[in-house]
Amino acid sequence: MNVLIIAAKEVHQAIRNRWVLAATLLLAGLALSLTFLGSAPTGNVGVRTLDVVIVSLSSLTIFLVPLIALLISHDAIVGEMERGTMLLLLSYPVARWQVLLGKFLGHLAVLAFATCLGYGAAVGALAATGSQIDGDSFLAFAAMVGSSVLLGAAFVAIGYLVSALVRDRGTAAGICIGLWLLLVLIYDMALLGVLALDQGRSISASVLNAMLLSNPTDAYRLINLTGFANVSTFAGMAGLAQTTSLTIPVLLTALLCWTLLPLGLAALAFSRREL
Amino acid sequence: MTSTVRVSDVTKVFGRVEAVRGASFTLGQGELVALIGHNGAGKTTLMKLMLGLIRPTRGAIEVLGDNPAAGEFAGRRQLGYLPENVSFDPALTGRETQAFYARLKREPVAKALELLDAVGLGAASRRRVNTYSKGMRQRLGLAQALLGEPRVLLLDEPTTGLDPELRQTFYDIIARLAARGATVLLSSHALTELEERAGRVIIMNRGIKVADGSIDELRRLARLPTRIRLKVAGLAPSEMPGWAPQDATCRRLNGHIVEIDAAPERKIELLHRATAAGNSVEDVDVVPPTLDELYAHFLRQSEQAP
Numbered sequence: 119m120n121v122l123i124i125a126a127k128e129v130h131q132a133i134r135n136r137w138v139l140a141a142t143l144l145l146a147g148l149a150l151s152l153t154f155l156g157s158a159p160t161g162n163v164g165v166r167t168l169d170v171v172i173v174s175l176s177s178l179t180i181f182l183v184p185l186i187a188l189l190i191s192h193d194a195i196v197g198e199m200e201r202g203t204m205l206l207l208l209s210y211p212v213a214r215w216q217v218l219l220g221k222f223l224g225h226l227a228v229l230a231f232a233t234c235l236g237y238g239a240a241v242g243a244l245a246a247t248g249s250q251i252d253g254d255s256f257l258a259f260a261a262m263v264g265s266s267v268l269l270g271a272a273f274v275a276i277g278y279l280v281s282a283l284v285r286d287r288g289t290a291a292g293i294c295i296g297l298w299l300l301l302v303l304i305y306d307m308a309l310l311g312v313l314a315l316d317q318g319r320s321i322s323a324s325v326l327n328a329m330l331l332s333n334p335t336d337a338y339r340l341i342n343l344t345g346f347a348n349v350s351t352f353a354g355m356a357g358l359a360q361t362t363s364l365t366i367p368v369l370l371t372a373l374l375c376w377t378l379l380p381l382g383l384a385a386l387a388f389s390r391r392e393l
Numbered sequence: 394m395t396s397t398v399r400v401s402d403v404t405k406v407f408g409r410v411e412a413v414r415g416a417s418f419t420l421g422q423g424e425l426v427a428l429i430g431h432n433g434a435g436k437t438t439l440m441k442l443m444l445g446l447i448r449p450t451r452g453a454i455e456v457l458g459d460n461p462a463a464g465e466f467a468g469r470r471q472l473g474y475l476p477e478n479v480s481f482d483p484a485l486t487g488r489e490t491q492a493f494y495a496r497l498k499r500e501p502v503a504k505a506l507e508l509l510d511a512v513g514l515g516a517a518s519r520r521r522v523n524t525y526s527k528g529m530r531q532r533l534g535l536a537q538a539l540l541g542e543p544r545v546l547l548l549d550e551p552t553t554g555l556d557p558e559l560r561q562t563f564y565d566i567i568a569r570l571a572a573r574g575a576t577v578l579l580s581s582h583a584l585t586e587l588e589e590r591a592g593r594v595i596i597m598n599r600g601i602k603v604a605d606g607s608i609d610e611l612r613r614l615a616r617l618p619t620r621i622r623l624k625v626a627g628l629a630p631s632e633m634p635g636w637a638p639q640d641a642t643c644r645r646l647n648g649h650i651v652e653i654d655a656a657p658e659r660k661i662e663l664l665h666r667a668t669a670a671g672n673s674v675e676d677v678d679v680v681p682p683t684l685d686e687l688y689a690h691f692l693r694q695s696e697q698a699p
Contacts, residue, residue: 123496127485134484202480206537209444209474209547210497211466389464392447 120212121220128224132190138228141186145236148178153240167244168255172262175237176342179266180335184273184298187229191277192294193287194221195384199393200287208393215385218282222274222381229270237263258346265341265373272334272376278384282391305333327364334376337369345369395422397545397576398443403452405438405600412438414600415452420578422544425571427587428580429688430597436580437477439597440547444474457545470498473543477550479534483523487514487533490522491540500541508536511566513559527554535563539570546570548579552586564590588684596691603695608684615690617682618642618654623667624676625649636670638663649675 132138152174153167195218198204207217241259245251277294284290309329313321330336345366398420405413413435420426428436441447442454445461454461457468481490488506495505509518512532522530531554538546546567552560567577568590581587587594594611596604604611618641625634628649637643641663642654655663660679667674682690 120497123493127482127493130489131482131484202476202478203482205446205476206474206479206481206494206534208446209469209472209476210494211469212497213464213466393441 120216121223124212124217124220125223125227128221129227132224132228137190138231141228141232142235144186145182145232146239147236148182149175149237149240150243152178153243167249168241168251168259171240171244172255172258172342172346175240176262176266176339179233179262179269180339181302183229183233183266183270184302184335186232187225187270187273188277188294188298190225190228191274192281192290194225194278195281195388195391196284196290197281197287204393214389218278218381218385218388222271222278225274226267226271229274230267233266233270234263237266254346258342261345262342265338265370268370268373268377269334269338272373272380275377275380275384279380279387282384282387301333301335306336323363330364331369331372334373337372337376340364341366341369341373396420397422397457398578399453399455400439400443401453403439403442403449403454405435405442405447406450411600413442413449416597416600416602417452418595418602418605420545420576422574422576423571424593425567425577425591426579426593426595427591428578428595428597429582429584429587429684430580431599431692433599434597435600436597437549438600440474440549440578440580443547444469444472468545470541471544473538473540473546473548475534475538475546475548475551479530481522481530481533484521486521487518487525487529490533491518491536494537495540498541505536505540508539509533511539511562512536513562528556528559531555532559535566539566542573542575543570544575546575546577546579548577550581551579552581552583560586584684584688594684594687596688598692598695601695604687604691608687611687611691612682613657615682615687616657617686617690618656619660619682620680621653621655621660621663621667622646622678622680623651623653623674625651626673626675628673634667634670634673636666638666 129138149171153171193200195204198207208214237259241251241256276297277290280293280297281290284293313326330340344364396419400416400418403413403416404411412433416435416439428439430436438447442449443456443461445459445464445466448462457471459465459468485493487509491505491509492502495502506518509515512535514529514532514536517525517529518533522533525533531551535551538548538551548567552563555563564586567575567579571577571592579587579591588608591608593607594604595602596611604614606614626649628634628651631645633643633645634651637651637653638659641656641659644652646652653663664677664679667677
């Protein structure tokens, strides 16, 4: 009950602060422009347009959704402490884990709403312009939206963990930007570099799998680019899709772990914190 | 009298600073207790300890049957708290804020909104909190602290930023709550305000409780002189009347007022002497030591003690 009251307030605040509006418009705008501009290289004839959209949208998601998630989550705890609102909230009959979980559900709802609506706009636009959308493509699209929300959840949780550990908001923001750069950009480049140098001598397939699973954005990428046969063709990943042993359940579990583990640690850090 | 708050030999250390050192006291139902002390004397720390926001380094605390340090919070439904610099989420209106806190305490929202009128927030409650002045935020802070007929009220500097009229209303409200059996602990610098209202005073200095008792008890303990001011006719500018005691400090205040510092037990005797000397005494004022003076006395005493 307390969790829901706090979640409802977070949503209310996000609507008031125009967070919901801004995130939805941003995602919808980019999704729409990718839908129409992104189909230019493949043309429109005989190609399953939605599958192309899934490839380009999931690449967009990897950059944008973690960023939005970290933006709303990084000051959830330390920001409220600095503003002094946490002091009052914790004098009420609520447990600290309830505060954290309530915020999580609220922020996740905002993110899910923005993603569903923003990306939904792309499908709507395709359908409206007369593209054929079959069941397989639609399923892959729904999976893409769902896993995008899950990716967002993971980064919201990571943001909370940072927020529960640091002393001030500036530090939280800095660390979150660093984490974003690391997980979204640097990690893959470093991984590629290592693989290129190693030439397959000491890095076995299972080590590579472990390395891919230890970054939530890679787990997300694999779900969407290799998980569905029709999509992986366009992603240029069909070969990888046939050989990888990372199945969708494994990848989803990895993303779930990336959500629950930081969230649990954030709750632990927050419960020990003095304010 | 049932106790609602029990603090037993509590010490709280922040790094190298001992914010509270071995404080012990029990607060009972219906008590209105003033917690006074310098900035940094440990007042806010004590309240935070009672709320479980921080944990004691040593000692134990019990509030409404809960041990706040262990994260127990069942009793907090009947606890109201107003922090020193209260702040709210700026994007929400006063009404939305109050409704949110009411839900957390499982209080009917309509009843909670009536409190906004009681603290005089009225029409402003429909505006966003970020448009509020300090005084209006303080009013909203009071309104949320009063939610649900609290049995324990912890108020940290509650009257700062309030205008005199609302101060009066505020003291009326908490006096009513105390009369119904609530424990009110309030910290303040406005000692003169507290003097008439607090049934009990706890004085803190550098984390140590240096005095605890009703104002009368503290006066007895402090043995500060009561000042007797007599308006005497027909005295030369620096002359002392013949009946003035040799063993007490007497001074002339202006044209015809004589002030005598009387030890508590000699008050009546001195008055007798003054009035027995004839009808030159036109008026008399008896000023017992104020809370300000008591406070200063106990601080001096604790500074002198090693």
